[in-house]
């Protein structure tokens with residue numbers, strides 16, 4: 137059975153069911169609650185004013201203003217109209233949209249002691265079993281244990297330990313590009329999944345239809361659907377979670393419970409796989425093995441924390457890293473000059489071999505391409521929302537406790553005061569002569585989020601992205617597809633909406649630069 141298709145249909149039907157059957161009841165119950173919340177929470181406090189924002193209705197607030205597609209565009213329009221902090225309210229939920237790096241840095245980085253919580257987990261996410269994911273957990277002791285474990289294995293000073301896995305899998309990807317370039321989108325995704333499964337569980341992916349990769353992909357896609365605001369009735373009316381599954385129009389609950397069962401199978405299955413291998417003395421080095429061994433040597437890390445935190449790496453790391461790699465391939469089809477300049481740099485640094493990690497410092501133009509790809513379309517254009525734990529104020533504006541904080545990373549990366557002609561793809565904006573110009577703001581300060589919640593996978597993602605770009609550009613030309621008459625067709629620059637925003641599927645031709653390069657790739661076997 138094609139379960140992905142099943143989930144897609146189900147999600148679409150659920151939205152319809154919500155509109156038809158729950159909406160009237162929802163309006164009545166929520167209207168009363170929202171009215172009270174409105175009066176209780178969104179009043180002007182301490183003589184300060186709330187930040188400006190689009191006009192809101194008394195009960196629904198800005199519910200109908202919240203965009204469901206290309207959110208970053210509407211948010212940027214609001215920032216231009218209302219300022220760097222925009223206030224929104226959806227029923228009783230307050231939202232602060234941060235439109236500039238200065239404000240995000242001031243609040244989320246410098247005041248991270250009170251800006252590092254997450255929104256209360258929506259009932260739909262909870263029902264589907266995702267409430268123990270580091271990415272959505274509140275700022276509590278359980279979260280901090282998991283975050284610390286995660287960081288220890290992915291920090292800059294440790295991440296070089298993962299290079300053998302990255303080299304092996306990236307070389308495998310080059311061989312796939314050589315053999316069957318048309319499947320480059322899936323092959324790239326598969327490679328990133330394989331790298332993470334190996335680093336986290338010591339699991340070696342050997343087939344193109346690996347069951348753990350497929351489950352991980354399905355769950356990742358499900359997570360993206362579940363986290364979408366405004367889709368699930370139960371999030372607006374939590375009492376619906378108690379509806380029995382035999383009740384009409386409760387397919388959404390069946391969906392959530394099915395996800396929870398799949399997730400549990402995956403989390404426990406992968407963890408137990410390492411435990412069994414450890415007992416039998418066959419375990420490969422991995423993050424899970426490392427912490428289980430620390431426990432054997434006297435540490436006291438809760439197994440539940442190791443197990444659940446490990447499964448986050450796949451969910452949080454695959455599609456996000458893919459946004460950069462797919463974004464890079466897409467931009468290369470459109471910017472032939474950039475590609476040529478990068479290849480010249482590579483040919484100077486490694487004339488007759490594939491690049492290695494240690495070349496990174498000598499390849500500033502490749503680094504600049506990576507920065508420009510991230511700036512051009514940040515993989516998480518609105519980040520992951522934070523939650524303000526205490527009343528606060530900034531430049532005369534009242535910022536109420538409990539507000540959901542949404543950093544509009546896309547707008548920050550397209551700020552024309554920092555990035556001249558932001559709608560032109562130009563890695564040279566980050567160069568000064570033959571080096572990186574450190575006076576230009578590095579988009580990686582924004583695209584990986586902020587403060588104590590900043591992405592802990594950043595060191596791995598940066599290293600993998602650099603290594604993929606350098607290896608691919610050394611061996612291949614990335615060219616636009618051809619139409620039936622042999623003319624080049626430049627693929628559209630369009631991105632999926634939602635928390636993780638990938639380029640929509642596109643085509644390109646990946647062609648070895650020469651027979652010598654093809655041979656270099658073959659020799660990696």
Ligand code: HEM
Nearest residue numbers: 270271452453456457515516520584585586589591593597
């Ligand atoms: C290009 C690749 C990536 C991008 C653009 C990215 C982006 C982000 C962003 C924007 C956040 C939210 C930060 C915030 O709340 O302010 C985040 C969180 C997170 N990322 Fe990444 N990420 C990437 C790769 C990875 C990888 C490879 C891993 C794992 C190996 C990972 C694991 C996580 C985790 C666990 C969190 C939650 C952190 C927390 O809530 O404390 N990410 N990422």
